Amino acid sequence: MATPLQPQHLQPRLLALDPGEARIGVAVSDELGIYAHPRKAIRAKPEADAIRAIVRLVEAEAVAEVIVGLPLTLRGEQGHQAEAFRPFVAAVHGALKVPVREVDERFSSAQAAAEAPGLAGKRDGSLDSASAAVVLQGVLDSRRGGVAR
Numbered sequence: 001m002a003t004p005l006q007p008q009h010l011q012p013r014l015l016a017l018d019p020g021e022a023r024i025g026v027a028v029s030d031e032l033g034i035y036a037h038p039r040k041a042i043r044a045k046p047e048a049d050a051i052r053a054i055v056r057l058v059e060a061e062a063v064a065e066v067i068v069g070l071p072l073t074l075r076g077e078q079g080h081q082a083e084a085f086r087p088f089v090a091a092v093h094g095a096l097k098v099p100v101r102e103v104d105e106r107f108s109s110a111q112a113a114a115e116a117p118g119l120a121g122k123r124d125g126s127l128d129s130a131s132a133a134v135v136l137q138g139v140l141d142s143r144r145g146g147v148a149r
Contacts (some may be wrong), residue, residue, distance in 0.1 A: 012064030015057065016136035017092070018087050018128055019068065024050055025128030028061050028137045035145070036046060036136035043127025047088065051095045057098055065098055069105025069135040076104070108134040 011033025018025030026039040042053045058066065068089050071081040072138045112130035113119055120129040 006034050010034045012016055014067055014136060014139065015054075015061065015063040016067040016139070017054065018070065018108065018132035018135060019022050019070075019088050020128055021122055022123075023125045023128045023136060024043050024054075024058065025125065025130070025132035027129055027133035028063070029136060029140055030059075033140055036133040036140060038126070038129035041128045044088075047091060050088075054092060058098060066092065066096060066100045067102060067139050068092060068102050069132065072104045072106055074106075080107050082115060103135060103139060105121040105131070105135045108132075132137060 010031050011029070013031065014029040014033075016025075018027075022044055023041040024044050025041050027036045028039055029036055039057070041058045042050050042057075044050055046070060052065075057063070061091065068085075070078070070085060070089070072082060073080060089100070089102060108131040109127060111134045116130055117132075121129055
């Protein structure tokens with residue numbers, strides 16, 4: 001006799017942002033907290049419009065936590081690139097009622113391009129969102145203690 005399937009435990013949804021000068025890559029976790037799915041990138045300017053779009057996305061997707069990828073130096077320190085996005089991160093913190101956590105996103109764009117070579121060089125935001133998905137997948141995997149891919 002087959003054993004009944006165990007109900008899956010739904011996990012709080014996470015949203016990852018990969019901020020850039022022109023676009024902000026976006027990815028959202030699935031309901032089980034297993035996979036990161038890229039979403040359409042958000043235009044970075046004007047910043048107020050970008051923040052409003054992020055707030056709408058958090059509400060629409062019932063997001064419980066936002067992960068912001070910041071580019072650290074090869075030493076793991078915050079360099080000028082990470083510091084340049086500090087005002088944006090502060091604005092995201094101020095606009096949301098959910099926790100906002102920063103994580104290292106070094107090499108996420110290179111990894112995204114390696115996993116989907118057709119995205120390399122694209123300027124439509126798809127590589128930015130694929131990069132956000134790489135960052136989010138790393139967070140999801142670390143929280144589960146394993147690798148889903």
